[in-house]
Amino acid sequence: MPISWLRREAGTRGIEMELTIKHVRKDFDRFAALQDVSLDIRSGELIALLGPSGSGKTTLLRLIAGLDFPTDGAILFGDEDASFKSVQERNVGFVFQHYALFRHMTVAENVGFGLKVRPGATRPAKAEIKRRASELLDLVQLSGLESRYPNQLSGGQRQRVALARALAIEPRVLLLDEPFGALDAQVRRELRRWLREIHDRTGHTTVFVTHDQEEALELADRVVVMSQGRIEQVGTADEVYDTPNSPFVFGFIGESSSLPVRVENGEIWLDDRAIGLTASGAANGKISSGLAALYFRPHDVEVIEGGAGLAGTVAASRRIAGTRRVELEIGGGRHRVEIELPASHPAVQGSRIAFRPSRWKLFPEQGASTQQPAPVAAQPAAPAPRLQAVPS
Amino acid sequence: MVETTMANDNIAARKAAPSPVTETRPVRVLLITLTIVALLLFLLAPLLAVFAQAFSMGIGPMLATFQDPDAIAAIKLTLLVAAIAVPCNLVFGVAAAWCIAKFRFPGRAMLISLIDLPFSVSPVVAGLVYVLLLGPFTPIGAWFLQDFGVRIIFAVPGVVLATIFVTFPFIARELIPLMQDQGTGDEEAALSLGASGWQTFFYVTLPNVKWALLYGVLLCNARAMGEFGAVAVISGKLRGETVTMPLQIELYYQEFRALAQVSAFTMAAVLACLALVTLLIKTWLEWRYADQLAATRSGH
Numbered sequence: 001m002p003i004s005w006l007r008r009e010a011g012t013r014g015i016e017m018e019l020t021i022k023h024v025r026k027d028f029d030r031f032a033a034l035q036d037v038s039l040d041i042r043s044g045e046l047i048a049l050l051g052p053s054g055s056g057k058t059t060l061l062r063l064i065a066g067l068d069f070p071t072d073g074a075i076l077f078g079d080e081d082a083s084f085k086s087v088q089e090r091n092v093g094f095v096f097q098h099y100a101l102f103r104h105m106t107v108a109e110n111v112g113f114g115l116k117v118r119p120g121a122t123r124p125a126k127a128e129i130k131r132r133a134s135e136l137l138d139l140v141q142l143s144g145l146e147s148r149y150p151n152q153l154s155g156g157q158r159q160r161v162a163l164a165r166a167l168a169i170e171p172r173v174l175l176l177d178e179p180f181g182a183l184d185a186q187v188r189r190e191l192r193r194w195l196r197e198i199h200d201r202t203g204h205t206t207v208f209v210t211h212d213q214e215e216a217l218e219l220a221d222r223v224v225v226m227s228q229g230r231i232e233q234v235g236t237a238d239e240v241y242d243t244p245n246s247p248f249v250f251g252f253i254g255e256s257s258s259l260p261v262r263v264e265n266g267e268i269w270l271d272d273r274a275i276g277l278t279a280s281g282a283a284n285g286k287i288s289s290g291l292a293a294l295y296f297r298p299h300d301v302e303v304i305e306g307g308a309g310l311a312g313t314v315a316a317s318r319r320i321a322g323t324r325r326v327e328l329e330i331g332g333g334r335h336r337v338e339i340e341l342p343a344s345h346p347a348v349q350g351s352r353i354a355f356r357p358s359r360w361k362l363f364p365e366q367g368a369s370t371q372q373p374a375p376v377a378a379q380p381a382a383p384a385p386r387l388q389a390v391p392s
Numbered sequence: 393m394v395e396t397t398m399a400n401d402n403i404a405a406r407k408a409a410p411s412p413v414t415e416t417r418p419v420r421v422l423l424i425t426l427t428i429v430a431l432l433l434f435l436l437a438p439l440l441a442v443f444a445q446a447f448s449m450g451i452g453p454m455l456a457t458f459q460d461p462d463a464i465a466a467i468k469l470t471l472l473v474a475a476i477a478v479p480c481n482l483v484f485g486v487a488a489a490w491c492i493a494k495f496r497f498p499g500r501a502m503l504i505s506l507i508d509l510p511f512s513v514s515p516v517v518a519g520l521v522y523v524l525l526l527g528p529f530t531p532i533g534a535w536f537l538q539d540f541g542v543r544i545i546f547a548v549p550g551v552v553l554a555t556i557f558v559t560f561p562f563i564a565r566e567l568i569p570l571m572q573d574q575g576t577g578d579e580e581a582a583l584s585l586g587a588s589g590w591q592t593f594f595y596v597t598l599p600n601v602k603w604a605l606l607y608g609v610l611l612c613n614a615r616a617m618g619e620f621g622a623v624a625v626i627s628g629k630l631r632g633e634t635v636t637m638p639l640q641i642e643l644y645y646q647e648f649r650a651l652a653q654v655s656a657f658t659m660a661a662v663l664a665c666l667a668l669v670t671l672l673i674k675t676w677l678e679w680r681y682a683d684q685l686a687a688t689r690s691g692h
Binding site: 065066067086087088091092093094096098100101102103104113114117118151162165166168169 | 588
């Protein structure tokens with residue numbers, strides 16, 4: 001492999017903590033962008049920071065890079081406290097959403113910049129810088145474009161130059177801020193696969209920020225779901241999708257429907273009707289009484305012919321490829337949920353359909369319990385249909 | 393084939409249809425004519441008049457102007473003042489633009505207004521303020537005179553100071569909008585790649601604004617050589633000592649000798665030539681580095 005100098009030592013991968021974030025808080029004026037965030041990142045991991053805008057994910061990335069400094073808490077690189085080290089001392093590779101390529105330098109000069117500015121003793125010779133730049137351009141599949149200027153490249157090419165430039169300094173960690181955010185969907189998917197490949201080849205501990213859950217779920221070893229300056233959940237793609245630990249995560253990752261319900265004597269009630277589910281059947285069952293929110297995935301439902309269940313009139317129905325998406329009005333239009341049925345189901349407008357969620361979760365209503373400290377205000381009251389594909 | 397024909401038809405149709413933002417033909421002709429007439433009348437005609445007057449008595453009297461020690465001193469002083477004032481404002485302007493565009497700090501809005509002050513204050517007033525502040529009978533002026541033997545007012549340092557004051561905004565004004573537009577992304581990238589503050593400045597910040605900087609310097613230089621009001625007040629108009637070219641032109645013009653009139657217009661012609669050369673340099677640079685210029689503008 002020609003890029004042996006670039007490859008991170010894999011021997012300690014997965015054991016050593018590369019990055020430790022301890023109770024970090026960041027205030028901008030009086031606005032708290034991050035509150036008490038703690039996170040461990042293992043050596044060689046590919047981590048996604050996922051959240052809606054304003055969730056603090058970019059702030060966290062900038063704190064790790066040293067482009068901003070925490071108000072409180074500590075950031076450790078290995079065992080070393082780096083909280084107040086400058087960005088130069090941290091030796092991180094940072095890739096910006098808008099590339100931030102130096103427009104007056106050629107592609108090769110851009111890639112070699114980090115080596116050129118090293119102090120005399122550690123600076124490679126000119127020929128060596130050139131050689132490494134062309135090796136990196138080879139790695140990012142841009143050989144032959146060495147003498148182009150950034151404005152002569154497409155968006156995807158620019159971002160690949162930016163990544164090569166960040167890799168050139170042999171960074172301890174690689175940080176990417178919405179790396180594909182400014183690109184169109186096709187290029188995005190391509191680059192995503194390609195980034196995974198590069199990561200597997202070079203083994204850099206990598207943290208990237210995204211608001212695109214598909215990107216996070218497909219690419220990352222672990223996903224850090226953030227909301228309103230806090231970490232909601234950390235886990236693999238399957239974990240955050242299958243066992244979301246808060247209404248926010250349930251609603252944010254994948255598609256979901258929710259209903260405001262009441263638990264009495266272990267039975268679940270919607271308005272004045274029992275819906276044939278018992279609280280003990282919840283995937284996270286903890287609640288024995290009180291107000292709660294019932295969450296389920298549109299495809300985790302079974303249509304029933306009789307007995308207790310949820311019944312509603314079809315408000316809208318559309319066929320998407322092999323399935324049918326049905327919007328149901330329940331309780332005379334007070335609630336609206338989305339369920340997924342086989343495409344063969346007629347689901348005529350105005351007809352009644354009864355169903356029961358087969359997999360579902362209960363979360364205590366906010367204020368009804370202190371068990372759920374995370375604010376859920378960002379969660380839309382109506383189950384807004386999400387258009388992202390659901391990985392399964 | 394069919395598709396190609398259709399595409400061609402489309403293009404033809406588009407060419408025929410007027411663009412929604414264009415004007416009708418008479419309006420366009422009117423606007424262009426107005427502009428050209430205005431340019432001829434107010435810019436080109438006076439310029440030609442200056443040269444015509446300079447040549448009015450033949451080439452001999454014109455060349456005689458350059459024998460006059462006062463004229464030579466004025467030309468030298470003008471070049472000297474520009475050679476000091478422009479580099480000073482280059483440093484001040486870059487520093488001011490850099491801190492305004494790249495940082496948020498209390499008093500920033502005030503600093504922006506202060507940079508514009510020389511534009512809004514009459515140069516004569518500016519000159520007077522310096523006289524009142526630094527004249528030989530003021531504490532500061534007296535201190536310089538006694539302890540260092542340096543006269544500021546009615547001497548060359550005063551002329552330089554006044555010129556720096558008047559030309560201060562040119563470079564900063566040229567740089568601030570561009571630097572604000574470019575933001576701090578490139579700088580952050582450079583820092584994250586291990587560059588020091590100075591390396592970032594010289595390798596990234598400065599090259600990103602070099603064209604705007606060049607325009608600023610050219611404008612600043614043109615104004616530095618042409619400044620009249622502030623310099624007139626502060627220099628005391630001592631012939632051969634503190635008189636710059638614009639002042640020398642006025643002094644010649646006020647003598648009622650025919651030869652002096654020629655000298656006045658000759659000097660004016662020299663000054664105009666300096667301005668024309670500046671413009672030519674700018675145009676040539678734009679033509680020579682058109683591709684680089686385009687690269688700098690379409691940054692992202």
